[in-house]
Amino acid sequence: MxxxxxxxxxxxxxxxxxxxxxxxxxxxxxxxxxxxxxxxxxxxxxxxxxxxxxxxxxxxxxxxxxxxxxxxxxxxxxxxxxxxxxxxxxxxxxxxxxxxxxxxxxxxxxxxxxxxxxxxxxxxxxxxxxxxxxxxxxxxxxxxxxxxxxxxxxxxxxxxxxxxxxxxxxxxxxxxxxxxxxxxxxxxxxxxxxxxxxxxxxxxxxxxxxxxxxxxxxxxxxxxxxxxxxxxxxxxxxxxxxxxxxxxxxxxxxxxxGGNAPFIVFEDADVDAAVEGAVLAKMRNMGEACTAANRFLVHESVAADFSAALAERMGGMRVGRGQDDGVEVGPLVQAKAVEEIDQLVTDAVHDGARVLTGGAVPDGPGYFYPPTVLTDVPHESAIATTEIFGPVAPISTFTTEDEAVERANATEYGLASYVFTRDIERTIRMAERLDYGMVGINTGLLSNPAAPFGGVKQxxxxxxxxxxxxxxxxxxxxxxxxxxx
Structure with a gap:
């Protein structure tokens, strides 16, 4: 004990x-x-x-x-x-x-x-x-x-x-x-x-x-x-x-x-900063957060660089008991969580997604799942529409701003969203167009006691x-x- x-x-x-x-x-x-x-x-x-x-x-x-x-x-x-x-x-x-x-x-x-x-x-x-x-x-x-x-x-x-x-x-x-x-x-x-x-x-x-x-x-x-x-x-x-x-x-x-937070990376974004923001937004609490980035929508021109860097960063995180030195990723809360996440990943791969890192349940004891990055995730795959609540980052690409907005808003949920761009006019447009109670611009951390936390829709x-x-x-x-x- x-x-x-x-x-x-x-x-x-x-x-x-x-x-x-x-x-x-x-x-x-x-x-x-x-x-x-x-x-x-x-x-x-x-x-x-x-x-x-x-x-x-x-x-x-x-x-x-x-x-x-x-x-x-x-x-x-x-x-x-x-x-x-x-x-x-x-x-x-x-x-x-x-x-x-x-x-x-x-x-x-x-x-x-x-x-x-x-x-x-x-x-x-x-x-x-x-x-x-x-x-x-x-x-x-x-x-x-x-x-x-x-x-x-x-x-x-x-x-x-x-x-x-x-x-x-x-x-x-x-x-x-x-x-x-x-x-x-x-x-x-x-x-x-x-x-x-x-x-x-x-x-x-x-x-x-x-x-x-x-x-x-x-x-x-x-x-x-x-x-x-x-x-x-x-x-x-x-x-x-x-x-x-x-x-x-x-x-x-x-x-x-519940939430289904989109994490949108535009072609003008600082990719290194976006990767660090993605790790923060995805891996906080092992992804077990209603504000966790759930869908990564990345502009096609930077998708390869972003995906490779995120896979390297998440794949290098140490998994283990939360009280051990150097551990960055602890266990999930219960066995059911591991089973549900593993099924989502399995189904996504079956649908055509590629695993860049992680994707396999380790031997016990404990309820562990490794940080996982998927790319080429089809829009219709369950992992793109379901709140994952775990350390899995599914990445898909977009071409235009209108496409990014349409896909980001194509969910019954509206809690948190994240946008990485260096264009101030786009920042304003996205804050106004995204149907979410909270919009993070160039940051992977939204929660603050001095700010109103909450969502819209479901x-x-x-x-x-x-x-x-x-x-x-x-x-x-x-x-x-x-x-x-």
Missing amino acids: SALPDGILTPRLYIGGTWRDADEGETFDVLDPADESVLATVADGTADDAVAALDAAVAAQRDWARTAPRERGEILRAAYERITERTDDFARLISLEMGKPLKEAAGEVAYGAEFLRWFAEEAVRIHGRWMDAPAGGSRLLTVKKPVGPCLLITPWNFPIAMATRKIGPAIAAGCTMVVKPAALTPLTTLAVAQVFEEVGLPAGVLNVVTSTRSGEVSSTLMADERLRKVSFTGSTPVGKKLVEQSSEQLQRLSMEL SGFGREGGFEGIEEYLETTYVGIAVGG
């Missing part, structure tokens, strides 16, 4: 300020994806546990909403500092439970903690407005209020960042919450809850229910009229089910769903981070005031 960091984790439910076992006493194992050993045994919460967590959130809501914004901000700031101080411990925990290399895990800790600092500063900047009515005779006042108890459902791929990106604005806005982390990687969220307990977050504001019964937990809570908001990051099919379930109680929703709605992020947790009350004379 891999040793967990000392003192950073309580693998039980956190409800109403108390660490407790699941209602039925059941548990589940969290595995190390590098060797399939058991990292920890965690409480397996039931629907009754979820209701108890919502009870705690509802009981705490009124007092928390009345808490001074500065006090809410100071708690977030203290949590930011505590997590930053324990970067090494959190990085090791993330690396163990989901596989990413320690250096990258440390980067996630910094990124995740920054959401707490950002929203600590936003807590004191919540404001409405005051104006004269256009016709005179009254004043128009708007007041911002917390939306109320929230259900925050987080994915497995960024265990700390996806938690803090939701918890931060909820706390800042004055909302209480029930957090349901993914069963594959629940340990980091529990450690984050422990930090908030240490820095004095009142009992009941943050509740964490770990469970393998995701559908049961979410449907039970969403059927409860006391729950006022749901924020979900995950697959589009699951997101659609949650949207349906929310209709009965008309809950507020934030949906960050990639969901709502924004996390930036000035927009806290608005997702606020309601607006309009007050009309008659003024005589």
Whole structure:
């Protein structure tokens, strides 16, 4: 068994300020994806546990909403500092439970903690407005209020960042919450809850229910009229089910769903910079990211140079256990992920694609897949239309800008996109023509706590981070005031 960091984790439910076992006493194992050993045994919460967590959130809501914004901000700031101080411990925990290399895990800790600092500063900047009515005779006042108890459902791929990106604005806005982390990687969220307990977050504001019964937990809570908001990051099919379930109680929703990000390299691009950007956009988190570059559309005049350089760069990356020195590519999160990616690659080769590097599942143990580059990928191949969620870069070519735009937009998804060009007018055109919530120009890294993260079309709605992020947790009350004379 891999040793967990000392003192950073309580693998039980956190409800109403108390660490407790699941209602039925059941548990589940969290595995190390590098060797399939058991990292920890965690409480397996039931629907009754979820209701108890919502009870705690509802009981705490009124007092928390009345808490001074500065006090809410100071708690977030203290949590930011505590997590930053324990970067090494959190990085090791993330690396163990989901596989990413320690250096990258440390980067996630910094990124995740920054959401707490950002929203600590936003807590004191919540404001409405005051104006004269256009016709005179009254004043128009708007007041911002917390939306109320929230259900925050987080994915497995960024265990700390996806938690803090939701918890931060909820706390800042004055909302209480029930957090349901993914069963594959629940340990980091529990450690984050422990930090908030240490820095004095009142009992009941943050509740964490770990469970393998995701559908049961979410449907039970969403059927409860006391729950006022749901924020979900995950697959589009699951997101659609949650949207349906929310209709009965008309809950507020934030949906960050699937992606199929195009990475477009024009003939005037700096090819070396494009390759480095491609590695960053593709290989971050072993490709297990909704923002990962999924389709590489490269102008025919530079395709050969780009493909060869990318294959050399990705083929030279060291694969291994995330905690080992020099490792750049860790394991995927589970065996199913390896099987699905290998099938996509096999089908692409059958369709006519060529493998420049990688493309074969190594012997176990662990859920590893090598960095893989495919070229001559047919447009109709499944790998060109499916979210890969792994370290595979399929490359195809285009001739004109219009062709690149048409193919980039030919997907039901619209989360992230990437463009490499040195033409400023083309930069503006592409930013306007691409049907995506986020467009990266000459960069392979889009995510930033100060920026609004989110997509369009089947990639969901709502924004996390930036000035927009806290608005997702606020309601607006309009007050009309008659003024005589």
